[in-house]
Amino acid sequence: MKHAVMLAGCAFLAGVAGISATFVADQDPAVEVVAAGKGVSMLIGQGGNVGVLQGPEGVLVVDSQFDRMVPGILAAIAGLQKDGEVKWLVNTHYHGDHVGGNVRLGAGATRMAHAKVRERMATAQGNRPAADPAALPMLTWESGVMMHLNGQRVEMMHVGPAHTDGDTIVIFHDAGVVHMGDTFFNGMFPFVDLDSGGSVAGALEVLRQALSEMPPTWKIIPGHGPLATAKDMQKTITMIDKTLAIVRERVDGGMSNAEVVAAGLPEEWVSWSWQFISTERWLETLARECGAK
Ligand SMILES: [Zn+2]
Incomplete structure (x- = not known):
């Protein structure tokens, strides 16, 4: 993931003409702040990207990364809004790199998420132990909720199955920003x-629908990777669509999971590979999705 650069003796880097301000918290690990829209910022640290809505009624935060990132996240929020108090904490899904900071970041906040997030956090999932009860969402939804905060409409909308079975996207209607979580x-x-109930075809559908419904000028906070535009999202849709079609054809032709992986992907898609999801791992996921044994 992108690493923020520590700037010695310079905690705040003013943005150019108010387009984008980059704040680097004087903390280790560092957190970088990217302006996304009116009152809305994206924080890049370690783990899932964090969304922040600031304003006089208090601060709403989307996702909490890891416990070790909380001092950096709080310093970044203080840089955005003096005495800004975290009053609401939304989790886009239950994975540890999105809820790991819940206890400290959400101590004085209303913690909120889809009902499945609470359910999965409250019990052991594979080798992931049950979360501290103080980390659990206290307000949950099945389909979503609309909030009216700081003069803006903020909509939490359940989508999917996509990345998991409990994904929420957060739509900042008045700022023109959407946080897509790991969809x-x-x-x-x-x-x-x-x-955890995820689906590649479902994720593709969520991206297509989001893209078709959002104005083309909106900024998109992805679960991972840099702040995005509709164009970036279209590229991802094309990649998933094309690679899924390749694998579906192989599986329909009788290939096993191992054979699908061994056959690799055309050169044009190889640059999408990264540390956590290599080409092999992506092919394995696609093959499983298509029912290959
Ligand atoms: Zn995730």
Whole structure:
């Protein structure tokens, strides 16, 4: 993932003509702030990208990365808004790199998520132990909720199955920003958690629908990767669509999962590979999705 650069003796880097301000918290690990829209910022640290809505009624935060990132996240929020208090914490899904900071970041906040997030966090999932009860969402939804905060409409909308079975996207209607959680990895092969109810075809559908409904000028906060535009999202849709079609054809032709992986992908898609989701792992996910044994 992108690493923020520490700037010695310079904690705040003013943006050019108010387009974008980059704040680098004087903390280790560092957190970088990217302006996304009116009152809305994206924080890049380690783990899933964080969304922040600031304003006089208090701060709403989307996702909490890891516990070790909380001091950096709080310093970044303080840089955006003096005495800005985190009053609402939304989790886009239950994975540890999105809920790991919940206890400290959400201590004084209303913690909120889809009902499945609470359910999965409250019990052991594979080798992931049950979360601290103080990390659990206290307000949950099945389909979503609309909030009216800081003069803006903020909509939490359940989508999918996509990355998991409990994904929420957060739509900042008045700022023109949407936080897609891990339904969207910008410029890299996505992780689709088939063992937690996720679906590649479902994720593709979510991206297509989001793109068709959002104005083309909107900014998109992906779960991982840099702040995106509609164009970036279209590239990801094309990649998933094309690679899924390749694998579906192979599986329909009788290839096993191992044979699908061994056959690789055309050169044009190889640059989407990264540390966590290599070409092999992406092919394996696609083959499983298509029912290959
Ligand atoms: Zn995730």
